[in-house]
Amino acid sequence: MSKSDTKPERTFLFGPFRLSTSRRVLFEGDHVVRLGSKAVEILIALVERAGELVGKRELVGMAWPNTHVVEANLTVQVAALRRALGEDESANQYIVTSPGRGYRFVAPIRVLSEDDPDASEPLARERHNLPAQLTRLIGRAETLQAVTRKLSDERLLSIVGPPGVGKTAFALRVAEAMIPQFQHGVWLVDLGSITNASAIPSAIASALPIEVRSSDILSGIAAALRYKNLLLVFDNCEHLIDGAASAVSALLHGAGGVKVIATSREPLRIEGEDVWRLAPLDIPPTDAESGNVMNYPAVQLFVERASAIVNDFKLTESDASFAAQICRGLDGNPLAIEVTAARVDAFGVRGLASRIQDRMHLLADTHRGKPERHRTIAAALDWSYQLLCEREQYVLRCLSIFAGSFTLKAAIAIIPESGIDDPAPIVADLVCKSLLSVEIGFDDMRFRLLEITKAFALTKLVEKSEREAPTRRLASYLTTILRECAESPDRTRSLQTAVHELDNVRGVLNWAFAPGGDLHAGVELTTHAVPAWLENSLLRECIGWTSKAIDALDSAEEEGGRSEMILKAALGLATMFTEGMTGQAKNALNRSIELAANLNDERWKLRAQLGLIVFFHRRGDLKSALEATKAIENFSAGINDPMAAAMTKSVKSASLFFHADYPEALRLAREAHEYFRTHRDASQIGRWGLNHSVYAQCVIARTLWNQGHFDRTIQACLSAHAEAEESGNPASICQALSWCGSSLFLQLGELDRAAEAIKRLKQVAQDGDFQSYFFSAMGFEGRLLFLRGDINLAERLLREALSRLGDLQYENVYIPFLGRLAELLATDGRAEEAFLASAEALERTKATGALWLLPDSLRIHGEVLASLEGSDSKSAEAHLRESIEISVKQGSLGWELRSAESLANLLTRQRNFNEAADVLARTVRKFERSDAIAYQRAAARCA
Structure with missing residues (x-):
């Protein structure tokens, strides 16, 4: 047929689509719409005669x-065309x-x-060989x-990543998206089935629509492509890396x-290579909401693939956290x-989540229709493992x-030592081979094995009894x-960063305390991990491992x-903050004191x-607290340690506060806090079990309230909160929020x-499993609701x-x-x-000697x-007058104002108006006008 007899090559534009009759390609924007050759021919026939009826x-x-x-074949092809064009009942019809x-x-x-294409150009007749x-x-x-975008500027881009991360699928999508940019097409060269590097040139020639007659195939290919503009995709290069390069x-x-x-x-x-390391898919953090x-x-991938197996699969809210757990356990690895x-049809989402630890068994199922090395994650890992030399396999x-x-x-x-002389270069090679990942953001570079790679390698380690x-x-x-962390001059920071080692500590301890493990090594490691657990408020974990070690x-x-x-x-400290003031906690602390005395270890005592x-x-x-405080006061002075003296002042200030000795409590708390302010690392929990700087600030805030300095109380509370939050320690945060935050603000x-x-x-108490603080928060919330009028929930x-x-x-x-419950019940008319x-x-209050609470209880x-x-x-009047009398003796202007108001209300109901006014006036006059908040609130109560 002569050229004049052929139809002119044209491009048709309709909707968002562009149909090229010369290229036999349909574009939607810049993206190629994947259609079979039959569907393209049918579309061209219909578009060239747009508006006309074209018979079946x-x-x-x-x-x-x-x-x-x-004719059914035609029906199927037209249906495929309609899907590709996005037709449905609501969309525009084509x-x-x-x-x-x-x-x-x-x-x-x-x-x-x-323009008419050159019929002699074989590459112009086809655009790609990419699989759908x-x-x-x-x-x-x-x-x-x-x-x-990067490939627009570079000539060679290597997409690198661990087994199963989806390198091939991603590369094919990139190549597909770039078809319009290459005049002579995009061509896939799959090296996965080739076992010898000498066959690479033949594989390239086979993938391209060119003829190579040279005995040097690679040179012939280069010559044939010299003036062509095309993209080559070399897939699965790792086992023939030198030949591919x-x-x-x-x-x-x-x-x-x-x-x-x-x-x-x-x-x-090789020269000019730009490397893109393909990361796993983003996974939900452990605290993500369902x-x-x-x-x-x-999770999106998990749901889509599960839906392909179970027709009516839906991820329910109750299962969402389990799906997230699965994806985290698999490190977001797509395969x-x-x-x-x-x-999911066999186990369900929750069942899969419970089996995620047994990764090698779970991941052994096959995925039909893919190359053998891509059918299971285990096969993909074994493919990479077998490519390593013996030294690399051993290090892995x-x-x-x-x-x-x-x-x-x-x-x-x-x-x-008998294994590898210098493992460092091998570790670096394993990173290059995507079997190790590098974690950025640490002072010291850290490496990590993906969970599935770790499970595979550990199986090999156990099989070889190594x-x-x-x-x-x-x-x-x-x-x-x-x-070294515990003894570091910057102990707090060192112990906080030691949290990065705790996963490895857990792994070793599981081995040490298991049958056939090394108990001595387990005890030693547990003992040295104690400061890190305490500093990072991992108290439940501390209880679990110290109990095993003690046994x-x-x-x-x-x-x-x-x-x-x-x-x-x-054990005593951790139990006290989580499980309460139990006999186990007290006995553990007493036993530690006894042992410290026997060992002449003054600091641990x-x-x-x-x-x-x-x-x-x-x-x-x-009473016992005050006696114990007096007992250690001389002892701490005797060891000539300023830090120990400041700690002692901190706990003594609390003991004195509870006994209503407010001036001395405030003096000691301020001295203690001044030391901690200038020695920021001194109050760290890892050595002392408590942030004594925050502890001292809580005493300051509470004492200021009792003394009637309400404005300074607010500032002290905010300061304690800020320091606790800055420390990042959950126990310290709870301490500040509970003792001088929630309660004093109320x-x-x-x-x-x-x-x-x-x-x-x-929030912090729940996350840290601090039961005492969590239920304290519940009580504070009840008081808040009462003050806001919701008595039933309160x-x-x-x-x-x-x-x-x-x-x-x-x-x-x-x-x-x-006491707060009593107030609520009285307000609700349930006096008995x-x-x-x-x-x-x-x-x-009287039985415990809690003098700080006595005025309010009265x-x-x-x-x-x-x-x-x-x-x-x-009797009521006597209790209120006694409350005021004790408040005056203690110098507790805060409680005195509360009790004076209550007594004035009672006297008013007795129609004794003058005395009621006098009672309030005597108390209000004691507030300093310079304490604006306190004076104004006191005066408001008087009014």
């Missing part, structure tokens, strides 16, 4: 010339069916002419844009219009997620004992590192040694004694500030808090909440119930008596 037989003849097919006759293209079109992608790419949109280099040098994308587990390492997990690509999601196996991230120093330390030696070396290394002492070493002393002190005093404070055993009537403090206290919260705090024996908080509560609160009981017996109750 005619269309069949155009799409299947010289072939007999049934193709209209004439039943029984044919089809008509009805959308408006615009026609552009095209059956699934959509999830979570890579931004990366796709970034890579395509040589071939790519030769083509880039020989054909200036050629660009290359290469996928590999490691870079090609409603937000679908925002993360890893691992796909393979795991394929088993040894590194699998790290449960978390690790430094290069740690990696070198755990390789047995686990014991590197694990023992890791135990020794971690013990040394933790000891192992009989087998590991003689009881009565240094390890038992430290372990018992840690002081640490345990300080902890015991705090225990007495919280238990409400204030007493000051700063309800909005109180609400914020209570919310933060609940009562439920107060009663729940009292029940739980009673179980925890947290007497110092229990008594005030019991209120009487029982207020009487018990007053009795407990006031509350007096008010309840008035509600029960009437305004003429002599």
Whole structure:
């Protein structure tokens, strides 16, 4: 057929689409719409005769010339066309069916002419050989844009990543998106099935529509492509890395219009290479809310693949956290997620989450229709493993004992001396081969094995009976590192950063305390991990491991040694803050004190004694607290340690506050805090079990309120909160929010500030599993609701808090909440119930010697008596007058104002107006006018 007889090559524009008849390609914007060749021919036939009815037989003849097919084939192809064009009931229609006759293209079109292509150019007849992608790419949109932009400027881009991360799928999407940019097409060269580098040139020639007659195939290919503009995709280069690098280099040098994308587990390492490390999909953090997990690509992929297995699969809110757990356990690895999601029909989402630890078993299912090495994550890992030399395999196996991230120093330390002379270069090579990932953002670079890679390598380690030696070396290394952190001049910061080693500590301890493990190594490591657990408020974990270590002492070493002393002190402190003031906590602290005395370890004796005093404070055993404080005062002075003296002043100030000696308590607390202000590392918890700087500030704030300095109280509270938050320590934050935040803001009537403090206290306490603080927050919330008028909910919260705090024996908080319940009941008209509560609160106050609470307990009981017996109750008036008298003796202007107001109200109801006014006036005159907030609030009460 002559050229004049052929139809002119044109481009048709309709809607967002562009149809090129010369290229036989449909574009939507800049993206190629994937269509089969038959569908393209049918679309061209309809568009060229837009508006006309094109019969079915005619269309069949155009799409299947010289072939007999049934009309159903045409129906299927038209349906595919409609899907590709986005047609549905609501969308604009492009193709209209004439039943029984044919089809008509009805959308408006615009026609552009095209230059005739050169029929002698074989590359112009075809545009690509990319396989159709059956699934959509999830979570890579931004990366796709970034890579395509980068490839516009670069000639060689290697997409590198670990097994299963989706390098091939991503590279194909990049290549597909770039088809319009290359005049002579985009061509895939898959090296996955090639076992010998000598076959690479033939594979390239086979992928391209060119003829090579040269005996030097690679040179012939370069010559054929010299004046072409095309993109080559070299997939799966890792097992032929040197051969692939040589071939790519030769083509880039020989054909200036050629660009290359290469996928590999490691870079090609040739001139001009730009490397893009493809990261796993983003996963939800552990604290992500269930409603937000679908925002993360890893979960989106899991849901999409699960939906392909189970037709009616929906991710419910109750299952969302389990799906997030699965994706975290698989490190966001797409292949691992796909393979795991394929088993949702057998186990369900929760069942898969419970089995995620057994990754190698879970990930062994096959994925039909893919190359063997891509069917299971285990096969993909084995593919990479077999490409390593023996030394690299050995180092990878040894590194699998790290449960978390690790430094290069740690990696070198755990390789047995008889194994590898210098493991550092091998570690670097494993990073290049994408079997190790590098974590950025640390002072010291840290490495990590993906969980699935770790499980695979650990299986190999166990199979070869090699686990014991590197694990023992890791135990020794971690013990040394933790000891250095605790002894560092910058102890607080060192112990906070030591949290990065705790995953590895857990892994070693699981081995050490298991049957056949090393109990002695477990005890040693636990002992040295204590400061890190305390400093980072990992108290539940501290209890668990110290209990195991204490149980192992009989087998590991003689009881009565240094390890038992430290372990018992840690157990006592951690138990006190989590499980309450139990006998176990008290006995553990006393045992630690006893051992420290036997070992002449003065500092550990002081640490345990300080902890015991705090225990007495919280238990409400204030007499014992004061006695213990006096006992260590001379002792701490005797060891000539300014830090110890400041700690002693801190706890003594609290003891004196609880005994209502406010001037001396304030003096000592200020002296202690001044020391900590100039020695910021001194109050760290890892050595002392408590942030004594925050502790002293709480005493300052509470004392200022009692003395009637309300404005300074607010500033002191905010200062304590700020220091606690700056420390980042959850226990310190809870301490500040509970003792001088929530409670004092409520007493000051700063309800909005109180609400914020209570919310933060609940959050931190719940996250840290601090039961005493969490139920304290519940009680504070009950008080806040009462002050805002919601009596029913307030009562439920107060009663729940009292029940739980009673179980925890947290007497110092229990008594005030019991008084608040009494006030609520009296307000609600239940005077008899209120009487029982207020009487018990007053009795407990006297029994514990809590003089700081005595004025308020007397006031509350007096008010309840008035509600029960009437305004003429002599007993009620006597309690209120006693409350004022004791407040005056203590110098507690805050309580005096409360009690004066209550007495004035009672006298007013007795119609004794003059005395009522005098009672309030005497108290208000004691407030300094310079304390604006205090004076104004006192005067307002008087009015």
